[in-house]
Amino acid sequence: MAIIIPGSFHRSTALRVISVLFVLAVVVPDAGGRHQHHRHDCLPFTCGRLSNVSSPFRRRGDPSGCGFTSYELTCTDDKATIQIYEGTYSVTGINYSDSTFWVVDANISDSPNTLPQRIVPPYPTTTLNTGCHTIHIELEPASSRWSAFVNCSQEINNNEKYRPVACLNNTSRSFVYVLIGSIYSCYIDNLEPSCGHLAITPLHGNDTRVLEENPSCEDVVKIMRGGFAVRFPYTIDAAYSFKECRAETFR
Secondary structure, three states, X not given: OOEOOOOOOOHHHHHHHHHHHHHHHHHOOOHHHEEEOXXXXXXXXXXXXXXXXXXXXXXXXXXXXXXXXXXXXXXXXXXXXEEEOOEEEEEEEEEOOOOEEEEEEOOOOOOOOEOOOOOOOOOOEEEEEOOEEEEEEXXXXXXXXXXXXXXXXXXXXXXXXXXXXXXXXXXXXXXXXXXXXXXXXXXXXXXXXXXXXXXXXXXXXOHHHHHOOOXXXXXXXXXXXXXXXXXXXXXXXXXHHHXXXXXXXXX
16 A cells, blocks of 8 residues: 555645745855855764764754754764654765765655655745845755655546656555656646645656656655755845846846
């Protein structure tokens, strides 16, 4: 039987995401107003198989000046895990050069009938700084393409965006499909009337091409087990970015 994440996204959540993503679409491409956050108050540590781990990461019980709370790792003898929204992910690598780290869904099994944990796009916190509007962003997936799994009470035959994933159908009247696209198209676009979101997760590399070619269940599981990159925390000087964007628009 398929493991299905119940419920669909609420309208208020979608509206909040639309607002956030509209701002990010304008300001994120402008690297001139983007600033990475690092805290170096604590010594590097080992976590699972990862060594020399430092800011923005921290461990439970570390002093408040060590790393960021949302980047807190749970360490065992052979594994480092992190909570991203409501899901648990294994951290398999950290790249301090490009300020990203790699995570894999800790609950994805080899079974061909499991879904990834639901991933929700980032909700940046907004603060005001001496007249400059600053957006602070944490745990943002470093992906431009996403996959959305939807559950439909009716079979979809007239929409090529809906690629069937038959092994996830848990009843004869339940049809699971995967949609591929930007976060806008996967999360915000109107679904078919009989459908609701089950899960949405970032893609990487050749994942998009594979999923666009009527993937088998084995393809889906392999891709979900591959994981994705997540960015370190950073802030955007939105006032600066909007100014530059406007200049580009009317040039």
